[in-house]
Amino acid sequence: MRVLILRCGPAARALQAPAGAEVLDLPQVPARGDLRVLDDAARAALPEDPTPSLDEIAARPDVRHLGAPGPAPQARFIDDALRVVVVGSDAALSAVLTRAMRADFLWVEFGYVPVDPSPAATNWALPVGAGAFPLALHGAVNPAPLIRSDRGLAVAGSALLEDFSHGEYTGEIIVDDATILFRRDEGASHPPRRGLFGARLVPMTDAPGVAAAVLTTPYSPAETGRGPLARLRGALRPHGEVDEASLRTGRAVQSGGRDILVTVDGVPAKRPVKRATFYRHMRDLQIVRP
Structure with missing residues (x-):
């Protein structure tokens, strides 16, 4: 080798x-x-x-x-x-x-x-x-x-969908074709610090491929957990808090909205977009892990 x-x-x-x-x-x-x-x-x-x-x-x-x-x-x-x-x-x-x-x-x-x-x-x-x-x-x-x-970037650890100005998210985020993670229309409001600030997603270690959860606070540090489920949740929320009850899994996560900021593994896009999609590639990753 x-x-x-x-x-x-x-x-x-x-x-x-x-x-x-x-x-x-x-x-x-x-x-x-x-x-x-x-x-x-x-x-x-x-x-x-x-x-x-x-x-x-x-x-x-x-x-x-x-x-x-x-x-x-x-x-x-x-x-x-x-x-x-x-x-x-x-x-x-x-x-x-x-x-x-x-x-x-x-x-x-x-x-x-x-x-x-x-x-x-x-x-x-x-x-x-x-x-x-x-x-x-x-x-x-x-x-x-x-x-x-959809921009041809591989996700190693996590990706983030948020508002470009880091305010509450305007738009919808869907897992696969039918499961709506959330929808927030223009002008909607929520209590400060517990709103709809986008979503965080992580690759899974098995099918269907991707896990996503609603981000309920702005971008900020948070602890990760231990154990299989805690590891998944911890990977989802190293920055900001997520609504664990909103956790959904699927082969794809797509969003449409206003001024979407896409961040992949800590690297933010330079410009906002109106649509963003993450999906499972047709070839699997041959990763060395326990």
Whole structure:
């Protein structure tokens, strides 16, 4: 197995990688040009992908690709597996997964060494800091759904839908086709600090793929929890409080409204939008986790 360690940012570079490891130091949130090495490594491991393409998968009459996440079909055609270990933040991991998704090499095994507690670390029950290296390097792959935005961004840990001015949210948010997470019309009001400020969503570790809950307070720090359900809730509310009774799961979350601010793994969009969608990608993430 070839293992490539990507240390993203100063905090990641401060962690000592195992001796003899193949290490590349990158910016805190690597751009496409910084990740060309991944394209080369993927082509070397699998020069030609003999499995069905994304277009062929989409044309199938069934939806088996949206069931329980499973191993990448490309694995049986690869003699020397490629594992990419990202050391850094959820934003760094999102950038790497986004590149892999767009170039269609999500069959790569991904390990994650979070430099700080994060939604992805919480959701996947990962150690934090240098203590995460043994699992990331030697642990087994445990596939999970990959959630992406309609702008082609992969969600590593969490995403946020909120008003661009950080006031109450005007619009509606729907999980799948029929479940309305909430609707708030222009001019509606709620008691201060307990209103409708948007929604937070996180990738699930199993089908259907994405979990979302109503954000009832503005963006602010909050504690995460422990245990399987607490981890999911904790990943949902590291910033702001959520209405746990509103928690819904599905294959997609979509919203329409006024001045929507979309934030993916702590990186906010530069401009507001009127519509936003997050949905499960047709290929699963081959992530190393317990």
